[in-house]
Amino acid sequence: MNETAAVERITGLAPLDYGLLGAAMLFLFFIAWFKGRGETDTQDYFLGRRKTPVWVGTLSFVATEISAMTIVGMPPVGFSENWQYLQFFIGSASARVLIALVFIPAFYKFNCTTIYEFLKHRFGPQTQYAGSVFFFVTRLFASGVRLYAASLAVSVVMGWQLGYTIAFFTMVSVVFIGFGGIKAVLWTGAFEAATFYIAGAAVAGYLLLHIDGGFFGAWRLAEEAGKLSIFNFGWNFKDPNIFWVAVLNGVFGSLAAFGTDQELMQRLLTLETRRESQKTILATIFTSFPVTALYLGIGTLLFVFYRQNPALSLPANADTILSHFTINVLPAGLKGLVLVAVVMASIDSPLSSLSSSFITDIYRPLIKKQADERHYLLASRLSVVCFGLLLAQIAWLCAAGSGRMLWLAFKINGVTAGSLLGVFLLGLLTKRTVNLGNVAAMIFSAALAGGVLYLSEKGYASIGWSWIIVIGTVSTFSLGWLFGPLETLLRLRRTRASGAVRG
Secondary structure, eight states: OOHHHHHHHHHSOOHHHHHHHHHHHHHHHHHHHHHHTTOOSHHHHHHGGGOOOHHHHHHHHHHHHHHHHHHHHHHHHHHHSOSGGGGHHHHHHHHHHHIIIIIHHHHHHTTOSSTHHHHHHHTOHHHHHHHHHHHHHHHHHHHHHHHHHHHHHHHHHHTOOHHHHHHHHHHHHHHHHHHHHHHHHHHHHHHHHHHHHHHHHHHHHHHHHTSTTHHHHHHHHHHHTTTTOOOOOOOOTTSTTSHHHHHHHHHHHHIIIIISOHHHHHHHTTSSSHHHHHHHHHHHHHHHHHHHHHHHHHHHHHHHHHHHOTTSOOOSSGGGHHHHHHHHTSOTTHHHHHHHHHHHHHHOOTHHHHHHHIIIIIIIIIIOOSOOHHHHHHHHHHHHHHHHHHHHHHHHHHHHTTTTHHHHHHHHHHHHHHHHHHHHHHHHHOOOOOSHHHHHHHHHHHHHHHHHHHHHHTTSSOOOGGGHHHHHHHHHHHHHHHHHHHHHHHHHHHHHHHHHHHO
């Protein structure tokens, strides 16, 4: 057996597949070098001096929104369940319109580098600090899980140990983001989004060509098996796939993910004008939906393909169905395309947004107040390294738990995201004045949401985990509203007492 044959036997990959991956990685580092050279300050490093074209911002937003969780996570849903996940997009589209009309104008009004600066201008520095810390918790858990899921898929295809795969993604992300900053993230994001479309279309085309009856044959068999169901108008509100629950979760989840999370909003802040930023978020409605539908469709086609080919082996865990199909069925070239899509989705890391929030919201105002831009730029790059190592540790904990931490991490994300969304809505939709009260409201509401989640997990409360973010949002908004007059009264009393003492 020659060396090439041995490589194909061990990993299922041919030299062509490795060549495609290698070319994609070289292009990634070229973009990082080309866009990152000559950066001298954090305005360039975090905002790209607001010179991003609308089409680049749109595709980069899609790449981050989709991520590896969609590439490797949607096919198992289409394979094992149905298309009811798409109900979520009705609420998600509505949320994007609200973000364009309400959130973006406020952020551009105050010329924000991070969206938590808005909280400082609107309420005070303590609310800004709390918002940034809550973002760290929310984003680190969600992105750590995303890194774990992508590493698991790539380790199956490449034949690597999971720990080495996590280390590989961490190293690549730290190097290209640490040097290139947000411009590298934006332009590689556009490249990543293109690979999602190309790889997905290629896999779907291959499946249709190898399914008896082609498209219509696949449709008929999938429909008979109930795999094409989209709407579920039941009344079991604990089921996240019920229409009303899915739409509500789409509204609140997308408002939190897109409007109060620095990772995605950072891309929208790199556009030159408010109007261009609004165009970008609205355009994502028409670019994100097709990718999600495409990979759900791949899952449905995989169901039909394996139903028509019962002699072929299935993976023990349906969550790895795309990786299993890629390694055992797809020909050389297509294997490489899928691998490139998963790797590119995994490298789209939150390190730039975590660094921007840490430096702008915490480091500058609290740790190093007066320093030159060279110092802050160096600190930004060092923070990218630190956050990269922390993300790798979270991903490794997920791996050590054999996947049991997967859904737990998403649920914890909902616990903290509700507090963020509640305080932003209070600032955007009301004129209430409150600062320390917001911090108390956010902490209490996160504890309340966590308590409800615990009771739900233990079976003591009949409520679905998708309601957790709604509870946290309503609680934070309501408490912040109530604490406002009380905080104003206490402030007046302190001012009068201080004046009496001086008198």
